[in-house]
Every structure is written in C-alpha cells, then in structure tokens.
Amino acid sequence: MMIFPIIGSIAGILLGLRFKVFILVPAILIAAGAIVAAGHDLVVTFLATVALLQIGYLVGCVARVYANAYLQYRTALRHHRLDLSR
Numbered sequence: 001m002m003i004f005p006i007i008g009s010i011a012g013i014l015l016g017l018r019f020k021v022f023i024l025v026p027a028i029l030i031a032a033g034a035i036v037a038a039g040h041d042l043v044v045t046f047l048a049t050v051a052l053l054q055i056g057y058l059v060g061c062v063a064r065v066y067a068n069a070y071l072q073y074r075t076a077l078r079h080h081r082l083d084l085s086r
Contacts, residue, residue, distance in 0.1 A: 016060020
C-alpha cells in the first residue's frame with residue numbers, strides 16, 4: 001500500500017519540475033488505473049497517492065523556481081566577471 005504514495009510523490013516532484021498544472025489530471029488517471037490494476041484498497045490508497053502527487057508537484061514547482069533563479073544568478077555573475085576582466 002505504501003509503494004503507490006511514494007511513487008506518487010516522486011512522480012509529482014518530477015512532473016512539477018517539467019510541466020504545467022494540466023499534467024496532474026492525466027497523472028491522477030494513470031495512478032488510479034495502476035491502483036485498480038494492482039487490486040489495492042481503492043479509496044485509501046487513491047486518496048493518499050493523489051494527495052502526495054499534488055504535494056510533490058508543488059515541491060517540484062518551488063524547486064524549479066529556485067533552480068531557475070539560481071541559474072540566472074550564476075549566469076549574471078559569470079558575465080559580470082567577464083566584463084570586469086576587460
């Protein structure tokens with residue numbers, strides 16, 4: 001039962017790093033299909049997986065924003081150093 005929420009949270013982080021919010025609907029449908037195919041308790045496992053998928057997506061989006069800001073800072077710093085050497 002715990003494998004689906006763990007995979008859901010990791011998948012949410014990865015989806016949050018790459019895609020917009022519209023990817024959550026297909027991801028939830030795929031997760032529901034996998035839970036039904038595995039024969040787990042549908043309600044509890046599904047709710048936990050969907051909740052952790054959404055939380056993971058939020059964490060991935062926050063990480064994407066911070067990573068983008070950090071990369072822009074490093075690029076600006078590198079260009080600033082290049083300008084000083086002239």
